Amino acid sequence: MNRRSTGLAIEAEGLTRSFGETRALAGMDLRVPAGTVYGLLGPNGAGKTTAVRVLATLLRPDGGTARVFGHDVVTEADKVRSRVSLTGQYASVDEDLTGTENLVLLARLLGLRKPAARERAAALLAAFGLTEASDRQVKKYSGGMRRRIDIAASILNTPDLLFLDEPTTGLDPRSRNQVWEIVRAVVSHGTTVLLTTQYLDEADQLAGRIAVVDHGRVIAEGTPGELKSSVGSGTVHLRLRDPGQRPQAEMVLREALNVPVQLAADPVALTARVGEAGSDLDASAQAARALGDLARAGIVVDDFSLGQPSLDEVFLALTDHPAVSADERDDELEAAR
């Protein structure tokens, strides 16, 4: 059988899973095409980790079915395991062991003989810039290095499907970019990646398709572009010179565009959505009219931009609540164990 099969890497229908009173998965459907990065985007507590644990055979669903490359995750778990790897939110390597020891251990468990395992470990450590740290215990690694050894451990056997559960949470921007580059390299060699993230720009950067997850189900699905256009094609951002003119500016904009105007926390900033379906003008024409009306009203604009809505705004529009709710985080982590 061709290892790099085309078609669907993941097919899940109506997955449910509860932990006591908490419904972590409430009927989740997923169809992930093979050979792509697929993003599961949602706030903490949305059920992303639980979904990954079910798909990686770590957790049995209460209801629904899930197949990975056509194999059922419950009844054919062993077949699924031979084709997937998981990098969880927690270090899934042994912190007491050195980088080399961790990789050799896992390579041996995947069936490599000792010399081959050592060779593979050394090659991976080199490719991930960890050769110098190879004989140091992982607990002495920095956050970015730890992430890298974790991902290196996950691609020891070049899996067909790689689960990355919040791979950049807690990383500094440089380490985050390194992880992004690695993810791009992994998928360019044919591995399907299921990436969970609460960072909207991360999904935008990496994923070909995104499922927005909230309260244990998928509430929207599509390419990043499709998701953005579903809430209007553009957003106008304005900064005024004089904060005292903001109420007046808000009124002018509302009349010119006939849409609600949001006042940002910054006392001189305003945001309005343009180009929504049903308008007689396209986004740029609407923006031009708004700018003209403001000038005629004598309002000085320091900064003006027309852009696609951010995924943050997409999330807000889809769920009517902001994307990040920190207090739910511990609940999900607790529930996922």
Add this chain to the structure above:
Amino acid sequence: MSDTTTTTERAPSVYVPSAEALATVLAPGARPARPSALGASLTFGWRALLKIKHVPEQLFDVTAFPIIMVLMFTYLFGGALADSPRDYLQFFLPGIMVTSVVMITMYTGVGLNTDIEKGIFDRFRTLPVWRPAALVGMIFGDVLRYILAALVILGVGLALGFRPAGGVVGVASGIGLLVIFSFAFSWVWTFFGLILRSEKSVMGVSMMVLFPLTFLSNVFVEPSTMPGWLQAFVKVNPVTQLVASVRAVMAGESDPSATMWLLAWSAGFVLVFGTLTMYKYNRR
């Protein structure tokens, strides 16, 4: 005048992922055949050895603790229960060896619980290997600790005047029986390590089980001195059977009935708690 010191400052090397370097490790190779059940278990055992190498402090409980146990009880009870500590030791050493090693088995559960807490078991559980291998390998590593503890106690005993009539063969068989039982008994703790939430609760439950099990036995005194109801418990206690067997072989004799019971108990522990453990392990 001041000396100028030149410091060669090495710029911290920044990792830049290179597509070419990653390409060399991402090319899908042939999948090797999966390792055998024994091979995988031994590899996990190797992990336990590596952990001992990196964290040698964890050997404290198999060295210092047994020494304290032997010294404490030999001199505490020796004069009262036998004519002298040295006389008591001939009776008591096999018993304290069993007590110490059986108590150490609880660290299997504590260790497993810590591993799960840290997330490493998530990776082990997604590997396509024989399912019990991670746990069997862990217990293999613990078996080495049991042997080490037994040898430490033997060493202290010999220094204090323990002279087993069974000689090298008798002592080795005694330690062998002890290791068989401890391997089997460890499965009780893997089960508790999986179902209990924290390391602390594993410790708590272990102590509640271990204290009565080791003290309400024939380790310290002859059961004939105890009230009838207690004798009844002591008689069925697996630790009693283990101590009787070990005592017999170390004295150059044998106690076939006790040994048979001991092996039956061991098989029972593996069967019942091994099955329960794997059931929980697969369904977590």
